[in-house]
Amino acid sequence: MEKVLITNNVTKYFYEPEKFQVLKDISLAVNRGEFLSLVGKSGCGKSTLMYVLSTMDTDYEGELEIAGVRLTGKAQNELAPFRNMHIGFVFQFHYLLPEFTVLQNVMIPALKRGQVSRAETEERAYEKLKILGVEEQALKRSSKLSGGQQQRVAIARALINNPDIIMCDEPTGNLDSYNSQVVFDIFHQLTHTHKQTIIAVTHDEEFARKSDRVVEMSDGKIINGLHK
Amino acid sequence: MKSNGLKLSIEIARVHLFSKPKQTIIAMLGVTFGIGMFIALVGLMTGLNNFTEEITMTSSPDIHVYNDVTEPRKSILEKENPEGFNLVHHQKPKIESPKLRNVNKMVELIREDERVLGAAPTLSSQVFYNYGPVQLNGNILGVEILEENKLFGLRAKMKEGQIEDLLTNHDGIIMGKGLAKKLNAKKGDRVVITTPQGYTMTLKIVGIFQMGIGVVDNVRSYANISRVQTILQQDQSYITDVNVKLKNRHLSKTVAAELQGKFETRAEDWETANATFLTGVIIRNIITYAVSFTLLIVAGFGIYNILNMTIYNKMKDIAILKAMGFAGGDVKSIFMIQSLVIGLVGSFAGLIIGYTLSVLISKTPFNGGDIISLEHFPVNFDPRYYIIGIVFGVATTAIAGYMPSRKAAKIDPIEILRGQ
Incomplete structure (x- = not known):
């Protein structure tokens, strides 16, 4: 199996209010097309680990490799274009830009990448919105949508650059059970039909149970789920 | 990208x-x-x-050449004994004529300089203008009117009369507008002036000018050089000032210094004169x-x-x-x-x-x-x-x-x- 993400002995400390080890020798390998849930009690370090994996946090020891590229030691200015191309994000809150339309929101990462023409970008954005079932909302302001629709638009935005991995931080944390189910089904479909890799930090037990692989953390260590 | x-x-x-x-x-x-x-x-x-x-x-020249009689001078003691410790307390100026020496030659030399637009020899006298029983303080400038025009654009300032009228009228004057108003005088009127020496003279107004500045218009008249020499009871070589206009005004400081060295007399540039x-x-x-x-x-x-x-x-x-x-x-x-x-x-x-x-x-x-x-x-x-x-x-x-x-x-x- 192709490994899309590999970490080697990732260790991280918090220095405020006092020195504290949040991550202890995390070594993890994620296969392409895997739907992985990262679970554990509050404060176990799962979110911290996700931000290290997503390259936004560079203050750690150990090694990180995504899509065959070693990312440890790179500066934020190099990592930003890498994220743009290889990582999509879905958070607990949608974080759509409120002044822009749904379509514009989805297009922004692709425009930033600037690899294809504007017309093609727009076409691709419509395609993604269609997968998420919100293409009718395309020309509305993002702030005018319901919470479930907004989260789906956020997922469409995460998909626009065909990333290697989608990183999620509590993707269903702010949704009702119906919309949670919708989001889960979308993730499931993405991983199984589009070979999309997803790493989701979650508190939602049902969500975690149904995913392909559950990695459980406690006190900064992986205690379960290293193997499938 | x-x-x-x-x-x-x-x-x-x-x-x-x-x-x-x-x-x-x-x-x-x-x-x-x-x-x-x-x-x-x-x-x-x-x-x-x-x-x-x-x-x-328009009313002040770029360089004003004159004999500065109040210029501090070295005492005789210092000339005789330059190495010594000399103390001369409160030395007064000596009697000296403000007359410039060899003016014609000086003006000729100044005009030869290609940075110079024009040089006009003048002299002036304090006078009283008599208006019935009232005497108004003022002055008369003796000028070569055509050269003066070249320097200060006098022709454009004329309200009545022509500047050439002065050439044909030996005892004519061109009077400032404010002064004429005070004297209730018009072109063609005659005014009586009294010189500081007590000498009285009747002059004819051939023109009226307005510079636009009160301090000039309210006190000044222009007359021919020879007329003012008569007023001052001086000979024909008596000239006290030479006004110089340059092509480029901003050179006045350097040119003034050169003139001062060359003619051994005071040459003041406009920036110094108009410091305030x-x-x-x-x-x-x-x-x-x-x-x-x-x-x-x-x-x-x-x-x-x-x-x-x-x-x-x-x-x-x-x-x-x-x-x-x-x-x-x-x-x-x-x-x-x-x-x-x-x-x-x-x-x-x-x-x-x-x-x-x-x-x-x-x-x-x-x-x-x-x-x-x-x-x-x-x-x-x-x-x-x-x-x-x-x-x-x-x-x-x-x-x-x-x-x-x-x-x-x-x-x-x-x-x-x-x-x-």
Whole structure:
């Protein structure tokens, strides 16, 4: 199996209010097309680990490799274009830009990448919105949508650059059970039909149970789920 | 790739600016007001400066050559005993004639210099103008009227009569307008003058001039050199002053020094003679720039505040943009573009407002009274100040926008995205 993400002995400390080890020798390998849930009690370090994996946090020891590229030691200015191309994000809150339309929101990462023409970008954005079932909302302001629709638009935005991995931080944390189910089904479909890799930090037990692989953390260590 | 990022930054900046139009307009108005006032103030101040400079220059020569009898001189003791310790207390000047030696040759030599536009020998006398039983204090300048015209453009200042009338009229005078008014005299009238020596003479007014400055128009008359020599009871070689006009006024300091060395007499340049006037110009400029800078700094603080607020409100947007692959520089450019647009549009509107104000001021009636003849405020429309204005405006907004933009670039997205 192709490994899309590999970490080697990732260790991280918090220095405020006092020195504290949040991550202890995390070594993890994620296969392409895997739907992985990262679970554990509050404060176990799962979110911290996700931000290290997503390259936004560079203050750690150990090694990180995504899509065959070693990312440890790179500066934020190099990592930003890498994220743009290889990582999509879905958070607990949608974080759509409120002044822009749904379509514009989805297009922004692709425009930033600037690899294809504007017309093609727009076409691709419509395609993604269609997968998420919100293409009718395309020309509305993002702030005018319901919470479930907004989260789906956020997922469409995460998909626009065909990333290697989608990183999620509590993707269903702010949704009702119906919309949670919708989001889960979308993730499931993405991983199984589009070979999309997803790493989701979650508190939602049902969500975690149904995913392909559950990695459980406690006190900064992986205690379960290293193997499938 | 890079231009794509900039295009996207411009698009985001545009949406930000248009989504809060009220806030954007208020920020622009700050700049507009600052630049508008700068243009109006500078226009009026430099207009006044130019006007007074022009007036001063029409009545004072670039270089004034004369015999300075009050010039401190070395005592005999010092000449005899230069090495010694000499003390001469409160030495008085010796009796010396203010007459310049060998004037004709001197004038000829000065005129040969190609930097010189003209040199006019003159002499003047204090006189009393008799108006019935009243005696008015004044003076008479003995001139070669055609040369004087070349230096000071006298022909354009004539209100009545021709300057040539003086050549044909041996006892004619051309009188200042203010003085003529005081004497209730018109062209063709005769006036009686009394010299300081008590000598009385009747002269005929052949023309009336107006320089536009009270101190000249209210006391001065022009006469032929020989007439004034008669008034002073001096011989035909008696000339006390030579006025020199240069082609380039700003060379006067160097030329004056040369003349002083060459003719061993005092040669004073206009900058030294009009030091108080020049100080006035400098002070007016300082005030103008100080006021304009203050206005612009206030406008700059406004922009700083508004941008800071915008960035504070857009923390989440900035965090997600960074997560999606916007580098610090991209985020910075989004906000820098906003402040530069505010600066450019605001400054441009300021130029229009400033121009409008300047036009209004230049149309405002202003009575200069007897001191200066002025009907409207003089306003300078030099495009240079408009360029300075727009450069000022954009620079201030760029500086005011840079600090919040840099802060936005440094925002750590993790803190915002995970902290609920």
